[in-house]
Amino acid sequence: MQQSNAYIITFSVILTVVLGLLLSGTSQVLGPLQKEAEALDKKKQILGAVISGDEIAAMTPEQINEFYASRIASIVVDINGAPVSEKDGAAVTAENVDIAKNYKMAAEDRLYPVFIFHAEGDDSAIESYIFPVYGAGLWDAISGFLALDTDMNTIGGITLSHVGETPGLGARITEPGVQARYQGKEIFDGSGDLVSVAMQKGEGKDYSSDPHMVDGMSGATITANGVNAMLENYLGAYLPFIESKKSSDAVAAAY
Amino acid sequence: MSAETAEKVLEKKPAEALLSKRRKKLISDPLVDDNPITIQVLGICSALAVTTQMKPTLVMAISVVFVIVMANLTISLLRNTIPTRVRIIVQLAVVATLVTLVNEVLKAFAYDMYKELSVFVGLIITNCIVMGRLEAFALGNKPYDSILDGFGSALGYSWIILAVAFFRELLGSGAIFGIPIYDYVSGLFGDDFQLATNGLMVSPVGAFIILGLIIWVQRTKTGYVEH
Numbered sequence: 001m002q003q004s005n006a007y008i009i010t011f012s013v014i015l016t017v018v019l020g021l022l023l024s025g026t027s028q029v030l031g032p033l034q035k036e037a038e039a040l041d042k043k044k045q046i047l048g049a050v051i052s053g054d055e056i057a058a059m060t061p062e063q064i065n066e067f068y069a070s071r072i073a074s075i076v077v078d079i080n081g082a083p084v085s086e087k088d089g090a091a092v093t094a095e096n097v098d099i100a101k102n103y104k105m106a107a108e109d110r111l112y113p114v115f116i117f118h119a120e121g122d123d124s125a126i127e128s129y130i131f132p133v134y135g136a137g138l139w140d141a142i143s144g145f146l147a148l149d150t151d152m153n154t155i156g157g158i159t160l161s162h163v164g165e166t167p168g169l170g171a172r173i174t175e176p177g178v179q180a181r182y183q184g185k186e187i188f189d190g191s192g193d194l195v196s197v198a199m200q201k202g203e204g205k206d207y208s209s210d211p212h213m214v215d216g217m218s219g220a221t222i223t224a225n226g227v228n229a230m231l232e233n234y235l236g237a238y239l240p241f242i243e244s245k246k247s248s249d250a251v252a253a254a255y
Numbered sequence: 256m257s258a259e260t261a262e263k264v265l266e267k268k269p270a271e272a273l274l275s276k277r278r279k280k281l282i283s284d285p286l287v288d289d290n291p292i293t294i295q296v297l298g299i300c301s302a303l304a305v306t307t308q309m310k311p312t313l314v315m316a317i318s319v320v321f322v323i324v325m326a327n328l329t330i331s332l333l334r335n336t337i338p339t340r341v342r343i344i345v346q347l348a349v350v351a352t353l354v355t356l357v358n359e360v361l362k363a364f365a366y367d368m369y370k371e372l373s374v375f376v377g378l379i380i381t382n383c384i385v386m387g388r389l390e391a392f393a394l395g396n397k398p399y400d401s402i403l404d405g406f407g408s409a410l411g412y413s414w415i416i417l418a419v420a421f422f423r424e425l426l427g428s429g430a431i432f433g434i435p436i437y438d439y440v441s442g443l444f445g446d447d448f449q450l451a452t453n454g455l456m457v458s459p460v461g462a463f464i465i466l467g468l469i470i471w472v473q474r475t476k477t478g479y480v481e482h
Contacts, residue, residue, distance in 0.1 A: 008338045015345060019352045026356055030363040037366035164374060169458075 042095070043068045048159035049130050049147035050117045053176050072130075073116040073123040079108045081240030087111060099134045099143060107237055114241065117147065128156045129245065131238050135230025138222040140164035142173065142230060148187070152246040155197065158182045160227065170223030178217060186211040187235055194239055196232040199224040281403040285411035287477065292415040293470045294479060297383040302416050303462040305375050309432045312420035314368050315375060316413035318357045320406065322379050323388060326350050327405030330393040337394070346389045347380070354379045384412055419465045427456030 043064055044056050059067065074094030076084045086092060094113030102110040113132055119125035128150065134143045140163035147156040160173040172178050185197045195212050203218035216224050235242070271278070291297045305315045329349050330337070337345050358376050361369040379385060388408050393401040424430055429437025429452045437450040455461050473479070 003338060003340065008341055011336065011338055012341060012344075015348060019348055023352060023355055026359050030359050033363035034359070034366075037363060037369075041366050041370070161370070 039095070040064060043072075045159045045161065046072065046115050046130055046145050049145040049157045050128055051157075070120050071117060073118060075114050075116070077112050077114060077238075077241050079110065079112070079237060079240070081238075081242075081244050084111060099132045100141065103134045110237070112238060112241070114238070115145070126150055129242075131234060133230050133234040135226055135233060137162055137165050137173075137226040138170050138220075139166070142223070142226055144173075144227075144230070146182075146231065146234075148242070150245075152242045153186050153188045155182050155185045155187065162223075165223050166220070169217065170220040172217050172220060173223060173227060181207075181214040184211075185214060194235060196228070196235050198228045198232075278400065278403050281400060282407035282410070285404075285407040286414065287411075287473065288479075290411045290415060290473070291384045291387070291408050292412055292466070293473050295384075295387070297387060298412055299466070301375050301378055301382060302412075302419060302466065303459045304378075305372065306416050306420040306423050306462050307427065307457055308424045308430075309417070309420045311368060311371050312416050314361070314365070314372060316409075316416060318354075318361075318372075318376055319379060319382065319384075319412055320409040321357060322350065322353045323385050323405040323409040324402055325353050326385055327388055327393040327401040328398055329353075330389045331396060331398040331401035334394050334396075342394065343386075343390075346386060350385050350389070351380050384408055415466075415469065418469060419462055422465045423456045423461050426453045427461060428452060 040061055047056055047064070047068060056064065076092050076094050076097060078084050084092060092111060094115060097111045097113045099113075102112075115130035115132075116123065116126055117128045117130060119127065128147045129152070130145050130147045132143070132145055134141065136142065142160065142162045142165065144158055144160035146158045148154065149156045158179050160179060162171060162173060165171040165173065181199075182197060187194060187196055189195045189212070197212050197214060199214050200207065200216045201221045201224070203216050205215055207213040207215055285291055289295065292299065292302055301315065301319075306312050326346070326349055330346060333345070354376060357379070358369070358373055361372065361376065388405055392404045396404070421431065424432075425436060429435060429450060437452065441449050453461070455464075
């Protein structure tokens with residue numbers, strides 16, 4: 001009986017239904033918690049571009065949410081640097097813009113969120129601008145958040161994350177030590193042209209005198225190239241916004 | 256049907272103690288004498304991949320314990336109804352479901368771990384230890400024994416990967432569970448003294464070396480020889 005085709009098919013169907021129900025049930029129950037965890041993780045990454053990872057690690061989820069609410073403002077701009085408040089009839093908020101989805105669109109159609117790090121409770125005392133970046137590493141997507149100081153030139157910090165880079169090689173972009181190499185680097189050259197910052201091939205050289213180069217990761221040149229392309233790509237897209245802030249800040253600094 | 260004969264032998268015995276000698280052996284055998292990693296050389300892939308640090312290794316170990324024990328229990332409960340011809344697929348479906356559950360729970364409650372481990376947790380599905388125990392034990396034994404067997408194998412796997420991770424994190428990153436041991440030790444010898452970490456230990460090569468050393472030490476002690 002057990003070996004008849006009918007039995008096998010019935011058994012398989014029942015098993016599939018039971019397991020399927022179990023999985024979809026779990027997904028339903030845990031879904032809201034997962035969304036929360038994802039949102040919290042995003043906030044951590046955004047904050048990671050401006051404050052140290054140790055500080056973030058020491059905070060409870062509630063503290064992070066509170067800190068984020070009191071220190072981060074956000075706007076969404078288009079490729080021309082103009083603010084966008086709604087798209088296709090729906091209101092857009094920077095936190096809800098899916099960078100990965102936007103990446104698949106043409107550069108002109110994308111939404112570009114900007115996160116503004118400001119003094120506590122005072123969103124006119126801006127300390128830095130944080131831009132999300134997204135691109136391709138060696139195996140899968142890489143992404144991150146880049147913080148620019150108010151001179152719109154000096155990198156205040158960067159957080160990088162990846163989906164499937166090689167552990168110990170390309171995956172090292174998530175290490176604080178690697179990310180710290182970007183701090184204080186500059187994205188514009190002396191004549192005001194955007195040159196971005198490029199991670200070099202090889203590791204262990206001193207690039208402290210060159211504002212546009214950072215030390216590479218040994219054995220992860222393709223991931224590094226991906227990071228470089230990602231930064232260049234998105235800094236280019238944010239350029240109109242950056243330029244506009246540059247000029248308005250020059251005015252603000254004058255008073 | 257070997258499954259049925261094995262079961263009959265067991266049924267003849269009077270009620271067995273909850274942790275009889277035979278059952279204790281089910282747990283203790285895979286720890287050393289029949290260790291899944293060092294003797295059977297199964298599950299090497301994840302043993303290399305996740306062991307750069309203690310914390311993810313511990314999460315991985317707990318996940319594997321859960322998956323193996325639950326899979327063994329489920330398959331053992333179903334062992335008389337599973338059609339022989341599709342048993343591998345049935346096993347796979349059960350294991351895959353359990354692994355997905357672990358992944359979902361991690362995503363909800365330990366998102367950082369999820370980001371770090373999700374690839375490897377997914378790979379528990381293909382961990383030969385899990386399928387090996389289902390095929391070799393759970394299909395022919397009662398649920399309680401199967402739980403013990405799965406628990407033993409998982410512990411055998413866990414302690415090896417934790418041992419590997421201990422040395423890799425200590426030598427490679429100078430830390431244990433993220434606590435910077437090297438910095439403390441260096442501090443004892445004055446400001447200029449700094450213990451150097453070994454980059455090789457962070458790469459998979461380091462895991463091979465540590466694993467090789469563990470297998471060497473173990474086989475010297477137990478006198479195990481492969482035939």
